[in-house]
Amino acid sequence: MQQLSAPQTHSAFPADVIRLPNGLTIIHQHLPATPVVAVDVWVKAGATTEPDSWHGMAHFLEHMVFKGSDQVAPGEFDWIIEASGGATNAATSHDYAHFFITTAAQYLPQTLPYFADILLHAVIDDTEFGREMDVVIEEIRGCQDDPDWLGFQALCETVYGDSPYGRSILGTEAQVRERSPQQMRCFHRTHYQPENMTVVIVGGVERETAIALISEAFGSFAVRSECPPLTTQPLPHLEKITRTELRLPRLEQARLLLAWTAPGVDLMDVGIGLDMLSVLLAGGRSSRLVRDLREEAQCVWDVGSEFSLQKNASILTINAWLDDAQLPDVEAMIQDHLHHLQTTPMSRAELNRIKRLLCNDYAFSTETPAQLAGLYGYYNTIAQAELAVTYAERIQRMTPDILQQIAQDYLKPDCYAVTVMRSL
Amino acid sequence: MSAQPLTQTRLANGITVIAVENNAADIVAARCFLRAGGRWETPGQRGISHLLSAVMTKGTTTFSSADIADQVESTGANMGTDVSADYFVLSLKTVTADFPNLLRLAADLLRSPSFPTAEVQLERQLTLQNIRAQQERPFSLAFQQLRTAMYAGHPYGGSMLGTPETIQALTPADLHAYHHTYFRPDNLVISLCGRIVRQDAIALVDAIFGDWTAPAAALPLPPIPTLTPQPGCHIIPQDTQQSIVMLGYAAPSVHNTTDYVPLKVINTYLGSGLSSRLFVELREKQGLAYDVSAFYPTRYHQSQFVAYMGTAPENTQIAVDCLHRELKRLCEVVLDPEDLQASKNKLLGQYALGKQTNAEIAQLFGWYQIIDLGVDFDQQFQDAVNAVTLEDLQTIAQRYFTTPYLSILGPATHVSTVIF
Numbered sequence: 001m002q003q004l005s006a007p008q009t010h011s012a013f014p015a016d017v018i019r020l021p022n023g024l025t026i027i028h029q030h031l032p033a034t035p036v037v038a039v040d041v042w043v044k045a046g047a048t049t050e051p052d053s054w055h056g057m058a059h060f061l062e063h064m065v066f067k068g069s070d071q072v073a074p075g076e077f078d079w080i081i082e083a084s085g086g087a088t089n090a091a092t093s094h095d096y097a098h099f100f101i102t103t104a105a106q107y108l109p110q111t112l113p114y115f116a117d118i119l120l121h122a123v124i125d126d127t128e129f130g131r132e133m134d135v136v137i138e139e140i141r142g143c144q145d146d147p148d149w150l151g152f153q154a155l156c157e158t159v160y161g162d163s164p165y166g167r168s169i170l171g172t173e174a175q176v177r178e179r180s181p182q183q184m185r186c187f188h189r190t191h192y193q194p195e196n197m198t199v200v201i202v203g204g205v206e207r208e209t210a211i212a213l214i215s216e217a218f219g220s221f222a223v224r225s226e227c228p229p230l231t232t233q234p235l236p237h238l239e240k241i242t243r244t245e246l247r248l249p250r251l252e253q254a255r256l257l258l259a260w261t262a263p264g265v266d267l268m269d270v271g272i273g274l275d276m277l278s279v280l281l282a283g284g285r286s287s288r289l290v291r292d293l294r295e296e297a298q299c300v301w302d303v304g305s306e307f308s309l310q311k312n313a314s315i316l317t318i319n320a321w322l323d324d325a326q327l328p329d330v331e332a333m334i335q336d337h338l339h340h341l342q343t344t345p346m347s348r349a350e351l352n353r354i355k356r357l358l359c360n361d362y363a364f365s366t367e368t369p370a371q372l373a374g375l376y377g378y379y380n381t382i383a384q385a386e387l388a389v390t391y392a393e394r395i396q397r398m399t400p401d402i403l404q405q406i407a408q409d410y411l412k413p414d415c416y417a418v419t420v421m422r423s424l
Numbered sequence: 425m426s427a428q429p430l431t432q433t434r435l436a437n438g439i440t441v442i443a444v445e446n447n448a449a450d451i452v453a454a455r456c457f458l459r460a461g462g463r464w465e466t467p468g469q470r471g472i473s474h475l476l477s478a479v480m481t482k483g484t485t486t487f488s489s490a491d492i493a494d495q496v497e498s499t500g501a502n503m504g505t506d507v508s509a510d511y512f513v514l515s516l517k518t519v520t521a522d523f524p525n526l527l528r529l530a531a532d533l534l535r536s537p538s539f540p541t542a543e544v545q546l547e548r549q550l551t552l553q554n555i556r557a558q559q560e561r562p563f564s565l566a567f568q569q570l571r572t573a574m575y576a577g578h579p580y581g582g583s584m585l586g587t588p589e590t591i592q593a594l595t596p597a598d599l600h601a602y603h604h605t606y607f608r609p610d611n612l613v614i615s616l617c618g619r620i621v622r623q624d625a626i627a628l629v630d631a632i633f634g635d636w637t638a639p640a641a642a643l644p645l646p647p648i649p650t651l652t653p654q655p656g657c658h659i660i661p662q663d664t665q666q667s668i669v670m671l672g673y674a675a676p677s678v679h680n681t682t683d684y685v686p687l688k689v690i691n692t693y694l695g696s697g698l699s700s701r702l703f704v705e706l707r708e709k710q711g712l713a714y715d716v717s718a719f720y721p722t723r724y725h726q727s728q729f730v731a732y733m734g735t736a737p738e739n740t741q742i743a744v745d746c747l748h749r750e751l752k753r754l755c756e757v758v759l760d761p762e763d764l765q766a767s768k769n770k771l772l773g774q775y776a777l778g779k780q781t782n783a784e785i786a787q788l789f790g791w792y793q794i795i796d797l798g799v800d801f802d803q804q805f806q807d808a809v810n811a812v813t814l815e816d817l818q819t820i821a822q823r824y825f826t827t828p829y830l831s832i833l834g835p836a837t838h839v840s841t842v843i844f
Contacts, residue, residue, distance in 0.1 A: 033448055036777065066698065075708055078698035083766035085773020087697065102777055134711030141665040142714055142734050145562050249663065252556040285493035295489070298546060301553045321557070349498070356500030360519060364502065367449050367781040 013386045015202070015376055018211060024194035024218055027376045027385050028210045029202045031369060037108050037203035038369035040100040041119060042377035045191035047094045048164040048312070051228040053178075056171020057187050059092040060136050060179055065099065066090070067128040069121035074128055077114045086111060094165050095311045096381045102370050105204040109213060116217035122188050129181040137177075140170050147248050151255050151421045155317065158244045159259040159417035161236035165313055189225035194218070198385075200377040203369035235261065235313050238415050246421045253301060255421040256320040256327055258334065262410045264312040265383040271309045272394045273406035274316050278305040279354045280346060280403075281337065282318065286353065288337055289318070297333070299326045311382040316411065324422055331418070338413035345400035359392045428785065431622040432799055435630055438610025438638050442789045442799060443625040444617040446782055452523040452618030453782035454516045456534060457794035460606035462509030462579040463724065464646045469598065470579075471586015473512060475547060476599050477505040480514075482543040485536040489543060492529065501526050505533075509579050510724045511794045512606075517783055520619045524628055531632045534607060539596045548591055555585050562833050563734070566668040569658050570831035574672055574728055578649040610638040615790025617782040651726060655827040657844050667740040667834025668732065671747050673824050675729040678722045678797065685808040686816040687729065687824065690754060691720040693767040693817075694731065696774065702731065706746055712739055724795050729824060737838040744842055748828065754821035758814050768809055775806065 015029035047058045067074045081088045086103030099119060103111055143149040153168050160166030170176075199218060201210045238261065263270050282289045282305035293300045300322040307316045320330055366372050379388040428444045435441060461473045481503070482489040496503045501518040503526065514534060518526045558564045568583065575581030585591070614633070616625045653674060676683040694701050695718030706712045716733035731751060735743045779785055792801045832839045 031448075034780075036780065075699065075704055079766070082697045082699040082770050082773075085769045085776070087774060087777060089698075104773065104776075131709070131711040135707055135714050138666065138712075138735065139714035141736065144665040147560055250560060252560050253553060284497040286490065286497045291490075295546070298549070301550055301557075321553075353494075353498045353500075357497060358500075360500030360502075363449065363451060363519065364517060367451070 013389050015372075015385065016207060017380075017385055020194070020215055020218075022194045022219070022221070025198045025380065026211060026214050027198060027200040027380060028207055029372060029376075030206055031203050034204045034369060035105055036102060036369050037105045037201065037205045038100060038102045038373040039108075039112065039115065040098055040200045040370070040373035040377045041115075042096055042098045042198045042200065042381040043192055044096060044196040044381055045187070046092060046096045047167060047169045049191060049230070050164070050187070051230045054183060054187065054227075055167060055175045056136070057179060057184060058097055059169050059171070060132070060176060061122070061184055061188055062090050062092045062097050062099070063132050063136060064124050064129065064184060065118050065122045067123070067125065067132065069117045069123050071121070072114050072117050074125075077118050080114050081111050084111065088115075092169055094169065096378070098374075098377060098381075100370065100373065108205060112213050112217045120192060120218065120221050122192070124181050124185045124188065126181045129184065133176060133179070136170070137173050140173050140176065143170065147251055147255075147421065150248065151246060151257055151419055154244050154246050155257045155259050155417060155419040158242055158419055159238070159261055159315065160313065161233070163233045163235045163313070165235070165310065165315075186225045186227055189222045190227040193221055193224060198377055198380040200373040200380070202373040202376070238417060240415060242417045244419045246419060247424045248421060249424045251421060251423040253321050254324040254327060254423070255419075256322060256330055257419040257421070258318045258331075259417045260316045260411055260415075262314040262316060264310055264314060265387070268383070268387060268390075269394055270406055270410065271307070271314050272391070273398060273403050274314065274410060275307040275309070276354045276358065276395065276398060276403060277341065277407055277411060278307040278316055279357055280350060281305045283354070283357060289334065292337070293320065293330060293333060299330055299333070309382070327420060335413040338407070338411055341407040341411060342404065342413070345404050348400070351398070351400055351403075355395050355398070358395055362391055429622070430789065430799060431626065432793075433626055435609070435634060437634060437636055438608075438612075439629065439633055439636075440613040440793055441626050441629050442613065442615040442793060443620070443622040444785055444789065445620060445622050446617050446785065447619050449782070450520050450619055451782050452518055452520050452616060452620050453786045454523075454527060454530070454614060454616045455783075455786045455790040456514040456516075456530060457613040457615065457790045458512045458606060459611050459643075459794060460512040460602070461507045462584055464606060465579060466647075467577065468590060469594065469602075470582060470590045471551065471584065472590075472594055472598060472602055473507040474584045474586065475544070475551060475591065475594055476539075476602055477507045477512060478547040478551065479539050479543050479599065480505050480533055480537045482547070483538040483540040484532045485538050486532060489540070492533070495529050496526065499526065503530065507584055509584065511791065513790075515783070523618075523620065524632075527628065528632050531636075534612075535636055537603060539599045539603075541596055544594075544596050544599065548594070551585055551591055552588055555583070555588060555591070558583060558585075562662065562664050562666070562668050565660055565662070566670055566732075566831045566833040569660055569833070570670050570672045570730065570829060571728075573654070573656065573658050573829050573831065574674065575651065576654070578651055580723065580725065580728075605644060608638045608643070609633065609636045611643055613790050613793045615786045615793065617785040649725065655829050657830040657832070657842070659839050659842070660833040661836035661839055662833055663835055664737075664833065666734040667737045667743065667832065667838060668734050669740060669743040669747060670730055670732040670831040671744075671751065672829040672831065673729045673751075673826070675720055675727040675824055677725050677727060678795065679724070681804070681808060683820055683823070684722075685805065686812050686820040687720055689764070689767050689771060689809060689812050690817055690821060691718055691729065692771040693759070693763060694718045694750065694754075696770055699766070699770075702733075702747075702750060705750065706733060710746075712743060712746065737835045740832065740834055740838045741842055744830065744832070744844060748844075751821075751825045751828070755818065755825055758818055761814065764812070764814055764817065768812065771809055772806055
């Protein structure tokens with residue numbers, strides 16, 4: 001696949017990337033027509049950075065950041081941002097944790113210092129830690145009652161094995177109970193450092209103002225700490241069909257979940273190709289699987305496919321909701337479709353449909369400052385922000401032959417992980 | 425975002441067109457709303473609106489299901505139909521250049537659906553399965569139990585999917601009759617927003633829909649349902665990891681603006697965001713829940729105010745007591761002026777943030793028009809929020825937070841002993 005990753009693209013990146021002397025990256029885009037500003041802070045401190053047996057740490061820390069710093073009392077930041085009409089939230093995944101605010105531009109100078117202080121100087125108080133542990137455990141319990149969460153988790157374990165991508169970001173209840181505030185302070189002070197962070201600011205704020213505000217608010221970081229080492233478990237290489245089965249009470253429909261791993265963002269064009277193949281297979285009613293399985297054979301209630309680009313190991317999934325009795329037939333039909341992908345190039349009409357769909361989806365999901373900030377921050381965390389805007393151009397360059405090659409290399413019909421979910 | 429120039433007009437055949445120009449992106453979004461949906465269904469035909477919306481994109485007198493999917497997807501557009509208790513909507517989003525062609529297709533779907541028998545049969549089977557699948561989620565089950573208790577015999581009482589019995593009985597002829605009755609130009613609101621000059625948008629709608637004439641028969645009025653309050657405690661024993669606890673109160677329709685607006689402020693105070701009262705008291709300070717909040721949907725008829733949380737089974741009784749105490753507290757105490765101002769700012773700020781994309785703007789104005797509030801409600805609502813007083817909040821809390829309906833789901837040993 002050498003030829004795929006080689007060419008550099010030159011799409012104009014509409015935002016500025018600024019590196020501060022302390023190593024912090026700022027990405028700024030001025031949108032003069034909007035009175036809103038989104039600030040999205042991305043930290044390379046997802047679940048994959050957790051030391052051995054510190055599982056659940058990255059996500060638990062995301063909760064504790066909102067408990068404040070020496071200067072900011074628990075809940076004070078939430079009040080400051082929301083009482084001025086803004087909104088805030090956060091999310092953690094394997095590759096990142098990110099924290100965002102959206103606010104009317106005039107409130108930015110008064111809210112940003114609070115936001116930066118809780119991020120850089122999270123106090124992680126012992127009492128608050130104990131209380132928040134109960135909240136995280138409730139979050140885990142809620143997921144345990146969600147069959148789709150359980151199914152996806154089982155699939156990730158099947159496809160990623162013992163590597164960090166196979167673990168639940170939340171950790172288990174037992175793991176969360178083992179975390180200590182001291183460990184967490186160490187994890188925070190190791191990872192929430194300038195070279196690991198990208199502050200994206202998009203909306204109704206000009207460049208110089210944005211840089212000045214961020215430089216001031218994100219000027220002083222905590223004294224560095226050092227976490228215990230983590231053993232990187234190699235990503236397992238799927239060489240056959242690996243199967244798990246989940247029996248759940250009260251399941252009203254069976255699920256067939258299939259997954260293939262793929263290279264990470266280093267081979268971006270492979271990711272783009274798999275994104276396109278996922279749409280070819282199950283994006284919309286004229287896609288191959290929806291048309292054949294749902295509309296014609298009527299052997300599934302629904303079928304979908306997703307591709308998720310990750311730093312080290314992307315993943316393509318195909319999910320079908322169906323009657324128990326159809327499981328073997330449907331899996332065989334999906335295999336047939338994959339065989340066909342390997343042997344026959346797609347038609348120009350299909351290729352054009354996919355290109356239009358994905359390019360429009362990109363346009364449709366970059367309308368607001370918050371959407372743009374999220375996009376740039378994500379790409380800058382797993383690679384470089386500029387990659388985000390090469391998406392459409394890379395899609396346009398794809399040909400039926402290249403996509404067939406990618407299918408042959410990565411979407412093998414005899415080499416995948418499968419999780420079957422049935423009622424007890 | 426604020427004060428977008430908006431043009432509203434009524435075409436000769438009765439279609440209301442709302443157009444907003446927004447040049448931020450090369451996109452146009454449209455929402456075609458009809459006064460049809462749950463409110464217009466008879467009890468024996470619950471779910472007909474949903475089934476109609478599912479089959480509507482699957483054939484017209486000119487195009488097959490595959491043709492329609494191909495026209496939409498080959499241009500990378502988004503087109504979908506949806507139905508709620510208060511309206512039917514067809515949604516469309518395209519890059520600007522594709523918009524006229526897709527709007528033409530949308531017109532064909534709305535005007536000349538063929539409801540092919542095989543497609544009706546397929547969507548019926550999928551709907552039946554969908555009804556079963558809703559049983560899988562504890563939250564859905566608990567909420568369904570609450571709705572059934574609060575809205576016996578009322579269109580707001582069930583899911584829009586209908587029941588297995590009503591869905592089994594529906595025929596293509598029923599769909600045609602429903603379509604013939606409600607899908608007519610004088611019952612249609614088309615709301616657009618995007619990179620399109622307002623007058624051009626209106627001219628385009630006129631060119632595409634202008635030859636559609638309304639039948640002579642008067643549009644039938646939906647039945648006005650009556651409700652008999654029967655507060656009580658309803659329990660589903662189920663072996664889950666978490667208990668779900670919900671408290672519900674009958675709440676005013678959006679047309680009762682003097683009560684609706686203060687209750688929206690109360691809802692914000694209690695349940696909106698990380699600084700909301702329920703979040704701070706029950707999650708931050710007591711660690712009882714991850715998901716704890718309140719909601720108060722904007723409804724044409726009587727709505728419901730719901731406070732809920734998911735909690736460890738052994739905390740079920742505590743959760744009931746805490747939620748109830750928080751609601752009673754609003755009847756007893758006058759809030760701080762600072763809390764009132766913060767809640768107003770939060771409500772108005774989130775309202776503004778919900779009007780950013782073309783689709784959001786088209787949706788909001790079209791929805792206000794279809795539920796008979798009119799587009800001016802956008803400003804009236806914001807003014808009314810600003811005018812709410814501390815006394816209003818207490819008066820409204822006392823008026824509506826009387827005896828709650830309680831819905832609980834969780835392990836039998838913990839939920840069967842709940843005292844209320």
